[in-house]
Every structure is written in C-alpha cells, then in structure tokens.
Amino acid sequence: MATVLSVSGSPSASSRTNRLLRHLDQRLLAQGHEVIPLDVRTVPAEALLGADLRHPAITEATELFAQADGVVVGTPVYKASYSGVLKALLDLLPQYALIGKTVLPLATGGSTAHVLAIDYALRPVLSSMGAGHIVQGWFTLDKDITVHEDGSLTVAPAAGEALAQVVDQFSAALSRTPLLAAAS
Numbered sequence: 068m069a070t071v072l073s074v075s076g077s078p079s080a081s082s083r084t085n086r087l088l089r090h091l092d093q094r095l096l097a098q099g100h101e102v103i104p105l106d107v108r109t110v111p112a113e114a115l116l117g118a119d120l121r122h123p124a125i126t127e128a129t130e131l132f133a134q135a136d137g138v139v140v141g142t143p144v145y146k147a148s149y150s151g152v153l154k155a156l157l158d159l160l161p162q163y164a165l166i167g168k169t170v171l172p173l174a175t176g177g178s179t180a181h182v183l184a185i186d187y188a189l190r191p192v193l194s195s196m197g198a199g200h201i202v203q204g205w206f207t208l209d210k211d212i213t214v215h216e217d218g219s220l221t222v223a224p225a226a227g228e229a230l231a232q233v234v235d236q237f238s239a240a241l242s243r244t245p246l247l248a249a250a251s
C-alpha cells in the first residue's frame with residue numbers, strides 16, 4: 068500500500084482543518100495505507116518566515132514529501148485563498164516536490180462563495196510543483212464540522228459522504244499509480 072503525507076495548513080491551535088484531516092487519516096489507514104501527519108503550525112515560525120532551508124524542520128518536511136506516494140493537502144480558506152503558512156512551507160520545498168505524486172486537495176471555509184479556492188488558488192500551485200495526478204478535491208463548510216469536548220469530531224452527513232467519496236477516489240488512484248517513492 069501507499070505512503071500518504073497528510074498536510075494540514077492551518078495556523079490555528081484549534082483548527083477544524085487539522086481535526087478534519089486527522090479524522091480522514093483514519094479512513095486511509097483502514098484502507099491499508101501508511102499515513103504520516105504533518106501540521107504546518109508545528110514547523111517553527113523562524114524557519115518558515117526566515118526561509119531557512121537548512122533548518123532541521125524544513126529538511127525533515129522535505130524528506131517527508133519525498134518519501135510520500137500521495138499527499139493530502141488541507142487548508143482553511145483565508146481571504147479567498149489557501150493559508151499563508153501553507154504557502155510559506157510550499158515555498159521552501161524543491162520546485163518539483165510533488166512530481167509523480169497523487170494529491171488530494173481539501174479546504175474548509177466559512178462561505179460557499181469561496182468554494183472555488185481549491186481550483187483557482189491551490190490546484191495551480193500543486194500543479195506547478197509537478198503533481199502527477201491531482202484528484203477531485205473537496206470544500207467543507209466550517210459549520211458542518213463539529214468538534215466535541217472529548218476531542219472527537221462529527222461531520223454533517225452530506226459533507227461526510229462527499230469527503231468519504233473523494234478520499235476513496237484518492238485511495239483508488241494511489242492503488243493504480245506505480246509506487247515510485249517506495250521503489251526509489
């Protein structure tokens with residue numbers, strides 16, 4: 068099975084995007100994939116904002132991308148686009164860090180007015196980084212994600228079904244793709 072890097076691009080300590088990705092990780096794990104979570108907010112700010120390519124956290128993130136067969140990229144919509152911290156990390160990766168990889172773009176947002184942020188803002192960046200196959204992404208409204216006091220998460224039924232479908236399409240695409248990272 069594939070190695071999946073699951074990247075949450077929210078700077079928020081109580082991030083819904085982060086919780087949603089960790090929730091979806093469980094579905095990929097159940098399908099036999101190895102899933103490695105990466106929360107961009109845990110990368111030291113001085114490395115991100117100082118563009119410190121030699122910082123161990125940046126080196127480690129670069130290696131995680133290199134080892135992955137597939138990458139889930141999740142972001143909150145901020146100002147009609149993806150988050151600044153996600154861009155800060157992507158900027159420090161090699162130009163073709165996504166070459167040959169299957170990518171699932173996901174976003175959470177407060178308004179359906181910005182549902183196209185995935186396709187107009189995030190997808191072109193992923194494509195410019197060489198992503199071999201960017202599968203259908205999904206935008207989830209923040210009001211459809213409920214985080215409970217015990218830390219568990221509930222997704223509204225229609226949104227949950229749509230997310231399960233795009234995750235399964237991503238999983239199927241991974242199964243069809245030669246696992247270049249694992250073979251190298």
Ligand SMILES: Cc1cc2nc3c(=O)[nH]c(=O)nc-3n(C[C@H](O)[C@H](O)[C@H](O)COP(=O)(O)O)c2cc1C
Pocket residue numbers: 077078079081082083084085142143144145146147148175176177178179180181208209
């Ligand atoms: C600074 C900021 C800007 C935002 N801008 C937008 C926006 O332009 N469009 C939108 O639909 N939601 C916007 N939102 C709402 C967030 O995208 C939404 O609540 C998201 O689920 C937050 O994810 P997070 O908890 O992972 O940070 C914004 C939220 C913040 C804090």
